[in-house]
Amino acid sequence: MKKRIFLVIGLISIMLFLSGCTQVKQPITAESTGFWNEYIVYPLSWFIVKVAETFGGSFGLSIILVTIIVRLAILPLMIKQTKSSKAMQALQPEMAALKEKYSSKDQKTQQKLQQETMQLFQKHGVNPLAGCFPLVIQMPVLIGFYHAISRTREIAEHSFLWFDLGSPDPFYILPLVAGATTFIQQKMMMAGTANQNPQMAMMLWMMPIMIIVFAINFPAALSLYWVVGNLFMIVQTYFIKGPDLKATATGNAGGAKK
Template sequence: MKKRLLFGLLLVLLVSFMAGCTQVNEPITPESKGFWNEYVVYPLSMVIIYFAELFGNSYGLSIVIVTIIVRLILLPLMIKQTKSSKAMQALQPEMQKLKEKYSSKDAKTQQKLQQETMQLFQQHGVNPLAGCLPLIVQMPILIGFFHAITRTEEIASHNFLWFDLGEADPFFILPLVAGATTFIQQKMMMAGTENQNPQMAMMLWLMPIMIIIFAINFPAALSLYWVVGNIFMIVQTYFIKGPELKAVVRESGGTKK
């Protein structure tokens, strides 16, 4: 069941990504054809242009505003995903006991393990799919926004603060900030769990490095989008997981002492 779910998730993400990747270098216009262009990328591009014109042709400020708007729209899904992850995390000790109880690899034992695992979920009102469905909804929107920024021609010809939106940041400030905020956001999301999962601990360092490399080579408009999105996620995570984060900090402090 878990493998099927992961396969389905990867398939949806791949289809969403490939739908736009074939035209990533083509400007988005009213004449752009295809469901992806007409109903995802072009509307987001128009929203960016609208707010830019509203604020004196400031496309940098428009990217900041639209990024925040998109994140606010997705906020209920993020809250649902976070709550589901916390519920699954709380059940991990019980699930581990079941795995130890049914450690045999034969088919009947594994079937019994699945049955009791599902009973455990039902007893605690936990839906194992609830954490993945919000992600499936979010990714096409975020990828679409990514394409809207790269394919809106007006953005490339404007500047914001110290950088040109269509060129990479010459001082590497945005890439470094993007990497740092990615690390902080992931650290907050994984608080108290990175030691339990070596793969998560590896991603904690790998993702910021990848973001820095991409941001160095991509237009600064994308780096700005990443930075604003990460800062929003940091604030969001603080308010959603505030008590949990404080508890982890206290435990860490106690351990050091």
């Protein structure tokens, strides 16, 4: 069931991305047509421009502030997703026991496994799809924000700190910070599980490397967005998963002493 859920999320995410990726090099304006442009990308682009005008035309500061505002707006969804994931994780021992009990691959046994698994969810008031819907809702917003930054012409015409927003960071500082913060954020999210899952452990290293490679070639505005978003996620994860992170750190320290 879990694999099917992630498959559905992956397919939806790919569809959402592809719905706009063909226009990623086309500037976004009030005349842009299509649901994706009119109701997601352009409103976010308009918001970035208006915030920049409020702060003296600083698009770098606008990207920082709008990123934080967008992250705050979807924070309740992130909290709900985290709580659902923790509830599912707490049921893993009982689910593993059911799989062992009904290990036979014949159809009747597998049907019985599904029935008892659903009864287990109902008993503990857990909805296996509850953690998926918040993610599905977030994806269009975050991908739309990415498009808004890359397709707003005014952004590419301005600079911020030491870099031009429309060109890659000449000193590679933003790409390296983006990669490092991606690693830290993922490490916190995977606390206590990466060591048990080789695929997750591999992603822990692959994602930061990919982000660095992309950020080296992409406009610095996008790198800035990634850095701010990652920093927000690090703080958010610390407060949401604080007790779990401390327990994991204590466990790792105890294992090291042994």
